[in-house]
Amino acid sequence: MAEVIIKDVRKVFDGDVVAVTDMNLTVEDREFVVLVGPSGCGKSTLLRMVAGLEDVTEGEIFIDGRLVNDVPPKDRDIAMVFQNYALYPHMSVYENMAFGLRLRKYPKEEIDERVRDAADILGIEKLLDRRPKALSGGQRQRVAVGRAIVRKPRVFLFDEPLSNLDAKLRVQMRTEISKLHERLSATMIYVTHDQVEAMTMGTRIMVMKDGLSQQVADPLAIYHEPVNQFVAGFIGSPAMNFIEGTLKRDSGSVSFESQELSAGLPDSVARRIPEGFSADVVLGIRPEDIYEADQAARLESAASIRAHVDVVEPMGNEIFLYVTLGGSDIVARIDVRTPPVVNSDIDLAVDLTSVHLFDRGTGASLLFGDRS
Numbered sequence: 001m002a003e004v005i006i007k008d009v010r011k012v013f014d015g016d017v018v019a020v021t022d023m024n025l026t027v028e029d030r031e032f033v034v035l036v037g038p039s040g041c042g043k044s045t046l047l048r049m050v051a052g053l054e055d056v057t058e059g060e061i062f063i064d065g066r067l068v069n070d071v072p073p074k075d076r077d078i079a080m081v082f083q084n085y086a087l088y089p090h091m092s093v094y095e096n097m098a099f100g101l102r103l104r105k106y107p108k109e110e111i112d113e114r115v116r117d118a119a120d121i122l123g124i125e126k127l128l129d130r131r132p133k134a135l136s137g138g139q140r141q142r143v144a145v146g147r148a149i150v151r152k153p154r155v156f157l158f159d160e161p162l163s164n165l166d167a168k169l170r171v172q173m174r175t176e177i178s179k180l181h182e183r184l185s186a187t188m189i190y191v192t193h194d195q196v197e198a199m200t201m202g203t204r205i206m207v208m209k210d211g212l213s214q215q216v217a218d219p220l221a222i223y224h225e226p227v228n229q230f231v232a233g234f235i236g237s238p239a240m241n242f243i244e245g246t247l248k249r250d251s252g253s254v255s256f257e258s259q260e261l262s263a264g265l266p267d268s269v270a271r272r273i274p275e276g277f278s279a280d281v282v283l284g285i286r287p288e289d290i291y292e293a294d295q296a297a298r299l300e301s302a303a304s305i306r307a308h309v310d311v312v313e314p315m316g317n318e319i320f321l322y323v324t325l326g327g328s329d330i331v332a333r334i335d336v337r338t339p340p341v342v343n344s345d346i347d348l349a350v351d352l353t354s355v356h357l358f359d360r361g362t363g364a365s366l367l368f369g370d371r372s
């Protein structure tokens with residue numbers, strides 16, 4: 001397997017569409033890195049440059065120490081699995097998986113061994129004689145993955161491979177690809193716009209926006225220590241709540257003040273705020289860090305709020321509560337058996353030890369910096 005180094009890479013289409021810029025990323029040998037971001041952020045373009053399907057406008061890409069900018073895709077020792085699996089309809093599953101090896105003139109016995117090994121890993125041994133049209137979406141996706149495995153590539157590249165599957169199959173294939181990563185000890189780069197896939201599959205995640213990397217870190221660091229408001233809002237479902245306000249420092253203590261919520265911040269938060277901080281901030285609070293008021297006593301530092309209940313979504317194990325607080329819409333994930341009544345007022349407690357603070361101008365976190 002192999003390390004992939006992306007160095008100062010930039011991609012410009014048609015002279016003026018900047019798809020990727022200032023891109024630096026080292027994917028270690030056997031690592032599973034997920035590129036995640038909204039539509040159009042440049043993640044597919046970056047992956048396609050690693051694959052050799054797009055030229056690099058500026059910068060360098062190395063695979064296993066070799067500069068590959070001018071190496072054609074077939075000589076890069078990578079395999080790519082796409083969203084549309086593009087199986088050959090007139091060929092059997094076996095033939096589809098064997099095709100690439102035949103083109104490369106592998107001996108028949110070796111092709112047979114590799115196809116059967118891959119089929120065994122993916123649990124599709126019984127489907128080898130079928131045509132793609134006789135397969136379910138999930139089975140087709142497995143064949144597409146099988147076609148990549150038989151090549152025994154140095155690097156696997158996945159471009160939204162699960163987005164054509166229904167929700168249940170997506171979850172199943174997600175765990176299968178994670179297991180495959182363990183089993184093959186392979187270097188994998190995986191593109192998705194689905195933050196749940198990113199959180200559950202990646203050993204590291206790169207969050208992208210507008211062609212730029214926003215943060216590269218392991219999933220929990222991305223979730224708990226987002227370096228800016230974009231990352232904080234993109235990762236997590238329901239998304240983090242944001243409230244605009246101002247910070248005031250007064251003889252060592254720091255307070256947040258807004259129409260919705262005013263409170264002194266606990267020392268664990270205040271001491272992370274740099275000297276000379278911007279006073280205009282956005283406070284971020286995750287839905288699970290808001291509680292019913294009677295839980296406040298359990299919290300080390302809490303702010304009470306009174307909100308208006310707009311929508312109640314019982315999820316079984318918890319309730320998503322959509323409330324209005326001053327001028328803001330807020331979501332809370334509450335663990336109660338009796339759902340609050342719609343159109344009533346409710347007292348809630350915000351866990352102040354878990355708040356985030358972002359500069360209102362730049363969006364940068366006042367509490368966490370990118371250590372990647």
Ligand code: ATP
Pocket residue numbers: 013014017018019037038039040041042043044045046193
């Ligand atoms: P999605 O999730 O929708 O696939 P993405 O994050 O993968 O989005 P890219 O497909 O990499 O985004 O596109 C990044 C930017 O580059 C977009 O603005 C897109 O319109 C542009 N782009 C992509 N391919 C081309 C092309 N062949 N010619 C011109 N512009 C392109």
